[in-house]
Amino acid sequence: MTDLADLRSDFPILDQKMNGHPLIYLDSASTSQKPNAVIDAIDDFYRTTNANVHRGAYGLSNDATDRYEAARARVAAFVNADAGEVAFNRGTTSALNQVAYGWGLYNLKPGDRVLLTLMEHHANIVPWQLVSRHTGAELVYVPHTGDYTLDLDAFTELLDDRVKVVGVTAMSNVLGTINPVRQIADAAHQIGALVVVDAAQAVPHVAVDVRAMDADFLAFSAHKMLGPTGIGVLYGKAELLETMEPAEGGGEMISDVQLDSSTWAAVPHKFEAGTPPIAEAIGLAAAVEYLERIGMDAVRNHEVEITGYALDRLGAIDALTIYGPTDTSNRGGAVSFTLADIHPHDLATILDQRGIAVRAGHHCARPLARSLNAPATARASFYIYNVRSDVDALVDGLQEAREIFGVA
Amino acid sequence: MTDLADLRSDFPILDQKMNGHPLIYLDSASTSQKPNAVIDAIDDFYRTTNANVHRGAYGLSNDATDRYEAARARVAAFVNADAGEVAFNRGTTSALNQVAYGWGLYNLKPGDRVLLTLMEHHANIVPWQLVSRHTGAELVYVPHTGDYTLDLDAFTELLDDRVKVVGVTAMSNVLGTINPVRQIADAAHQIGALVVVDAAQAVPHVAVDVRAMDADFLAFSAHKMLGPTGIGVLYGKAELLETMEPAEGGGEMISDVQLDSSTWAAVPHKFEAGTPPIAEAIGLAAAVEYLERIGMDAVRNHEVEITGYALDRLGAIDALTIYGPTDTSNRGGAVSFTLADIHPHDLATILDQRGIAVRAGHHCARPLARSLNAPATARASFYIYNVRSDVDALVDGLQEAREIFGVA
Amino acid sequence: MSLNELYREVILDHYRAPRHHQHVDSPDGTAEGKNPLCGDEVTIEVKLDGDVVAAVGAIGVGCSISQASASMMAEAVDGKSRRQIDELIRKFKVMMTIEESDEQVVNTERPGAALGDLEALQGVRKFPVRIKCADLPWITLEQALEAAE
Amino acid sequence: MSLNELYREVILDHYRAPRHHQHVDSPDGTAEGKNPLCGDEVTIEVKLDGDVVAAVGAIGVGCSISQASASMMAEAVDGKSRRQIDELIRKFKVMMTIEESDEQVVNTERPGAALGDLEALQGVRKFPVRIKCADLPWITLEQALEAAE
Numbered sequence A, B: 001m002t003d004l005a006d007l008r009s010d011f012p013i014l015d016q017k018m019n020g021h022p023l024i025y026l027d028s029a030s031t032s033q034k035p036n037a038v039i040d041a042i043d044d045f046y047r048t049t050n051a052n053v054h055r056g057a058y059g060l061s062n063d064a065t066d067r068y069e070a071a072r073a074r075v076a077a078f079v080n081a082d083a084g085e086v087a088f089n090r091g092t093t094s095a096l097n098q099v100a101y102g103w104g105l106y107n108l109k110p111g112d113r114v115l116l117t118l119m120e121h122h123a124n125i126v127p128w129q130l131v132s133r134h135t136g137a138e139l140v141y142v143p144h145t146g147d148y149t150l151d152l153d154a155f156t157e158l159l160d161d162r163v164k165v166v167g168v169t170a171m172s173n174v175l176g177t178i179n180p181v182r183q184i185a186d187a188a189h190q191i192g193a194l195v196v197v198d199a200a201q202a203v204p205h206v207a208v209d210v211r212a213m214d215a216d217f218l219a220f221s222a223h224k225m226l227g228p229t230g231i232g233v234l235y236g237k238a239e240l241l242e243t244m245e246p247a248e249g250g251g252e253m254i255s256d257v258q259l260d261s262s263t264w265a266a267v268p269h270k271f272e273a274g275t276p277p278i279a280e281a282i283g284l285a286a287a288v289e290y291l292e293r294i295g296m297d298a299v300r301n302h303e304v305e306i307t308g309y310a311l312d313r314l315g316a317i318d319a320l321t322i323y324g325p326t327d328t329s330n331r332g333g334a335v336s337f338t339l340a341d342i343h344p345h346d347l348a349t350i351l352d353q354r355g356i357a358v359r360a361g362h363h364c365a366r367p368l369a370r371s372l373n374a375p376a377t378a379r380a381s382f383y384i385y386n387v388r389s390d391v392d393a394l395v396d397g398l399q400e401a402r403e404i405f406g407v408a
Numbered sequence C, D: 001m002s003l004n005e006l007y008r009e010v011i012l013d014h015y016r017a018p019r020h021h022q023h024v025d026s027p028d029g030t031a032e033g034k035n036p037l038c039g040d041e042v043t044i045e046v047k048l049d050g051d052v053v054a055a056v057g058a059i060g061v062g063c064s065i066s067q068a069s070a071s072m073m074a075e076a077v078d079g080k081s082r083r084q085i086d087e088l089i090r091k092f093k094v095m096m097t098i099e100e101s102d103e104q105v106v107n108t109e110r111p112g113a114a115l116g117d118l119e120a121l122q123g124v125r126k127f128p129v130r131i132k133c134a135d136l137p138w139i140t141l142e143q144a145l146e147a148a149e
């Protein structure tokens, strides 16, 4: 296994106990833990540099602005974007709403279609539902195949002239599936549709290149990639950001405000209404720096190995069903499963008693849960700080669950 | 002067130097500095309790959820609201956009009017402009009088049946003016209009009671009240929040998601799409706790005194014009001014060289700046950590500016 | 906190073989309860004969605690009068909220007394995350009874 | 960093009495520059005679640095050819970006040499916040010249 084990000491929370046992954190797909480097960067910002950005005509504000814009440049480079193509906001959800309200509300009309995948997170579904109420556009879904990958034949069939937007998750937070975003983008672009990529799971775990993907918009959250809560990123192609309308209005995003109407600041500030998440941007930049130091290839390799080990060991448990590809080459580290008739919530409680944190539920993907006929699953998800023995502990916990519930 | 001087040691940044001089921070209306209690609360959360909220079926997530919801309860109580009436989001700007998109987009129609004051911050103007593009509603503005208070006669005249929303800032970030929100609300309610209060400046500096104000919606930002960036608060009356639509859609704010449409979670979660600003909520609660320990009356008294002192000393400078009420009983601690023909930006640079941070510009209130015929002003604004000698330093700096620019 | 206290035999039994897990003919009151965060769902249907519950249905999907609670609750309220049910609800709530350490109150209220199988849910109290699972059918019952009025 | 280096007499003079502070009759190129964050605004109008600037207007509102820069720039480019102006722009940019400590380059490039009054803006370099004020009229000039093509 790629040896990242010595990283664990960078994460102070891993020294905690949960229910009397050392914490084994297997819920990174929900939110990741933070290394000292990130916590300290935020702390240091507030102690030494805190001021509003782009506003003050004094040294402190200038320093804060420089650090904020340097954070933007670093985050943009991390996904191979230009700094002007990257706007900070509250998170993936908020970024996708910005696309729906900023682009969708102005460009969709009755008869138009928004083509989503059935494995989208609610964050890439509900904003389109809301905007379709105002525009009359229709939502259509690409199903998945029996092996939990996107049904590309169905996609091709559904991709007709009515489709104006294709929304796709780069990596499913339930199945782990990595979708062929470039292939989807090429097909979508051929009929003139835009591609909106939910990269909330992808950016933390694999090297993402917005140009290689040819994504029109792409969204991700800092808190899932070792960074702080309260900040996310919207990438948009420069020409799109320049021509589209901002969703939110307020200070700092204007060029001029008249009584009836306003003109907008240049990109990306047009998309950052009000005081941005400043300390959070500094924290996110520290997270990116930390990930770059490890190298995204090493991150990915580590996860491929530990996920492979987990799939092997979980797969060997009787009556355990894994929902997702079993081939680590096209999946990430989120492993969803059920065990016999034990409800996932009960599994989570039993594991919790052993200090093991897994998630149980629909994972904010109800349409997918329904299509899997599994309204709830348990999910273990891995990150750089997880080790093989975490998987072993998980398997032991599941054995205890079998005993408690008398599963043969 | 109310003795808060010993608080200064709680704010680590005040030990910094700026351009070789001890920092004199007079830009709290833009963003406030943070006490150790707030910085440490965030730090501690990441080190000991970090997990996503409302999601996990394990101890850590339960603890995080408890702390997050306790933060909500504390913040709600701070403005005399119920916890269910308070939703966290990115900031005042974001909160006001939520009202515009969640309530306005669904309820405004051509012929309707949104009545704003000319002293609104862009945050309470631009969202309404954006939504009026979709709804056909019209924006109308209440002017101010020569003594920089709201022209209540004009307000009464403009308040007719066409008005569906009245937007008013509780305290102007430029003039300092405290507006009679209750009186405005009573009049607005008589014709069935809703009142949307921008309390970004009020909540940090005076005791705010949403019930005494009878506000329908009220918004404020943590970063201006000793709290972190990346989080703000939307208060709404329970019955309004319950019946209105959410602006943003995504995870955690749903009850169910079907392919075409969704149903919403109960308030206030309906208004918190996606992972909320969790560590920021903890930090905001620490800020509220800190302010409560001092007492908002003491905060207000301190600011009345220091603002009074500043008005006296600045008022004695020849050719200096103050834009705002001179009576401290109906104003806050933001003091905007110009000095002869010296551009405010030049004033800010000269003060910056002495370690004094003031803001220069239109302060995100262009319509007001135009009506004052002062496209740019310099602004000094005070908070609990400011002392009389800060004002003295400001006055000395302005005297130097006079010399440099040869003002007689 | 022992898992054995949570997952008592009787709970697993009700989870695997839920009682009253069927619709009631032309119910007087119906309510759907949902715990959107963990996904538990339960529908309670009641048919009244005067102020007595003549038939009750408790249908749902969810974790063992929520579904066992629903099953045991249905058994407990079947054939009972409103007054008796109110007393049951009160007793259940007391049982679920009392701190074990708070011996005084525990003794006075004898938590679980007269609750029959439901006493098995006492263990849930020590698992705060799961209390809302146990509560769900009861809150839904109150709504169904209200709807029947 | 001394404020005297920033606010030289000649800058305050141009600020108080801006040259070319008037519109040009039927200009060949016009551009509006705006610094939305600090509020500086400047409009540059140029009339060309062949490739020579026959008339230039520089009208704006803003801080002393932006307005003095506009005034001095207008004076400097009036009557100059495109080639000469390009050279001026280059020289100005060099002057505004060189670190004072970087003596080597300074000597080679002789910052400010041949810039006349404009040399007074050298001091701005030490006030990074204000460099964009000094730059604004020049960026706008380039746009006005482009528009005139």
Ligand SMILES: Cc1ncc(COP(=O)(O)O)c(C=O)c1O
Pocket (backbone or CB within 6 Å): A251, A273, A274, A275, A276, B029, B030, B091, B092, B093, B094, B121, B123, B124, B169, B171, B172, B173, B198, B200, B201, B221, B223, B232, B364
């Ligand atoms: C009166 C007023 N309203 C709204 C805002 C916007 O707040 P934020 O930038 O935190 O969204 C501010 C602060 O800039 C303000 O002073």
Ligand SMILES: Cc1ncc(COP(=O)(O)O)c(C=O)c1O
Pocket (backbone or CB within 6 Å): A029, A030, A091, A092, A093, A094, A121, A123, A124, A169, A171, A172, A173, A198, A200, A201, A221, A223, A232, A364, B251, B273, B274, B275, B276
């Ligand atoms: C695939 C995917 N999309 C979107 C989101 C939403 O991200 P956030 O809650 O940070 O807005 C998540 C995480 O919950 C996710 O896994």
